[in-house]
Amino acid sequence: MRIKAVLGIWLLVITLAWIAVVPAGPGVQPLFDAQGAATGWWQLRQHALYLTGLWSIGLMALAMVLALRLPWLERPLGGMDQVYRLHKWAGIGAAVAAIAHWGSKESSGWIKALWGRAGKPEHDAVLPWLTDARGLAKDLGEWAFYLLLAMVAVTLLTRLLSYRPWRLLHRAMPLLFLALALHTAALMPLSFWALPLGLLMGTLLALGSLAALWSLAGRIGRARSHQGRIHAVRALGDGGPLAPVEVVCSLPASWPSHRAGQFAFVRFDRAEGQHPFTIASAPGSLGRSDQGEPLLRLVIKPLGDYTRTLGQRLRVGQRVDIEGPYGRFDGRGRQRRQQVWVAGGVGVTPFLALLEARQPGAAPARAHSQPVHMHYCTRDAARDPLLPRLRQLCAQAQPPVRLSVHDDALGQRLTPQALEATAGPLDIWFCGPQGLGELLAAHAGGTRAWRLHRESFAMR
Template sequence: MTTVQSPPVPPTAIRPKVVARTGLYAVLAANAAVVTLFAVQAGFASNALVVLGRFAGLYAALLMAFQLLLVARLPWLDRRIGMDRLTNWHRWTGFGLLWTLLGHVVFITFGYARSSSMDPVSQLVDLAETVEGVFRAVVALGLILVIGGVSARWARRRLAYETWHFIHLYAYVAVVLAFTHQVAAGTTFTTSSAATAYWYTLWGVALGSVFLGRLALPLWRNRRHQLRVEAVVPESDNVVSVYITGRDLDRLPARAGQFFLWRFLTRDRWWQANPFSLSAAPDGRSLRLTAKAAGDGSAGLRHLKPGTRVFAEGPYGAFTAMHRTRPEAVLVAGGVGVTPIRALLEELHGHAVVIYRVGSDRDAVLYDELRDLAHLKGAELHLVTGPPVPDRLAPGELLRLVPDIADRDVFLCGPPPMMNAVLGSLRALDVPRTQIHFERFSLAG
């Protein structure tokens, strides 16, 4: 299979990201309207606090189902929006869910307490002891409070990803407990078989999406492609490329700029999943990743043996030529962020300017490949070296290197400080946001 050459999207076409984002909003709004309709048909309680609590509970459950869709890693959504943005939306939706659930508990408890003359704490205990499903809901709320706590930035930075991920898995327990509480105790569902059928369908789709995207599809693809390490090639003292081969790779829907979650099935590494971008455009025969030794996972790559089985989840990411809006492009790479940039250059049509930002010449990983590829494609290549201060990619310097930068697509990948600086420069140069493409490779948001 030859590398796919994708022309830019015609100016009149609706951008894929807009289509996907609008579709998600429309799905959420339509389901909110349906939930509201069923709740109104079920009638209102005489106590306004109880009514508010019931609506808060219904909308919280709807947000919970939406959360599942955001992290299901469905290919159609991921290619158009990107895992980083979907994960970030999931995170912020999670905080909205947390406050909505707290509102549900507070309104319901105080509403019933007003009718029974109990104090709120006694009322909550009484509901948990006497109403089917309420105790399960209290447990679910406790789990969500814990998950919300460890997802706060100050806590997330102090936890290993594996620890954070293990705690986060309890969200699925909370989902099941909350769902059974609603169908058992929710007035909206106990009074309407149509509402109950809708609710089962909604949650079936949400949970089915997670099962499909995160379990069934990866298992099927790995069984089909039988990935193995073909070769391990050191690129420098701390950078290594791993070549992966397998069956029917021409049928693997990977594109330049995307990444996989790689598991190398050795005795000491099978449980680790590390996100590494493709450093060459897929050619239907092999895949290549290039990584810098930044931790135990990436440092151990140079010790892999040819023939090692590989389990790969993906491809993921919207950092592809699918999102082009202009016929010409600027590719800005920092450090080992050159890997998806190098792959993108191989696939892109039209004139491109490549800016490679590194501390020194010896840090320019894959530079020889990039130089040869730029020559072949008729692209300009600028190697920018030096310490981070003064900023070598300030607005004036970018404009000097690419005078027509505002008329080009800009693809950006590198360390977070460098990316933030370049994004600031692009804003100062009035480059339209629709022409700026980047991803932050963070699994936890």
């Protein structure tokens, strides 16, 4: 809901700024005048052409700024995972607006074929020092449009490419923005540079271009990156190919520590790039290494082409680059609401950290905590390597955490209706499979006073 509101407000501000500078005229004209000229059609095409172009470049500028991973955006948007969701949907929105912009441009041929050129307005004047660049700007805009559509399509159809080629392809996005920024600056009518639209678009083009250059220089997240090493690594459970891998990392003194429930971008292989992983330990719960370095735990389930090979490739002493911490998944809510935690599969990792923060000796972290009813969904409780640790942590947690296990092997599936048994308004914290998350999100919009806090790691 927050993402929809941000996108709606963003487009509304651009639209109102555009309305403020639209040249005064006779108002909305009929589609055809007395002489049969398609004057109204030409006017409608021109308005659609400009407005959709402003929407597209405005959303792309937003996506470029969001890609910088600015920590101060986490509070208003609800965490870095939500910043990335907004980044993704801003990019998709930019592509949809670009399609409408392209359709408006191509409609010129249809109008000419049906009614001729009569009533077509003259080309608008542009910034004088960019007049000679109009041809280049048009060509750049057209090629950038096709590439933008291709990149968004690949992003949506994630199974077309594995993560590594997708990441390399996505790194071209700043170049596309710079091309489209030139397209916009060279073709935007001179009258549009008046206040307030001129100030708004000038600011967006400048911020988006700076963000694009910052990205191309490889500076994103550099100030929050820390070089550590692997302290220990082991496969959990039976050690089979699908067993989760526990990785304990030792970090330098520059590491600012973290809050239980946060995540970090982790890179074990420079050629592979970063991946987001939840920090599955509370601050200080693992103590320090023999060299006095703070330790933290990652629990990685082999779900993709990259994570399936980690168990065989990671070695003690190996370098690891960790950027963060990020996220606001703290498992806390308002005092008047009942706290409910819902975890599925490897989605239990942030809750392991939250539970460690409730163990004896972690009193400062419990200052604003409340009793919790936790639901854990597992494929097979008898073979789940994380369940024994989860039971132990819940049994010792203070304030108490009551655990309900839903074993899919026994047909015990959690449904939103099952949560209705918890009386009163609910704060639901969820991390797990997308399908269950969508069910809970749909139910949260019903008659019960639910507030759903959902951790989302769909970073592409």
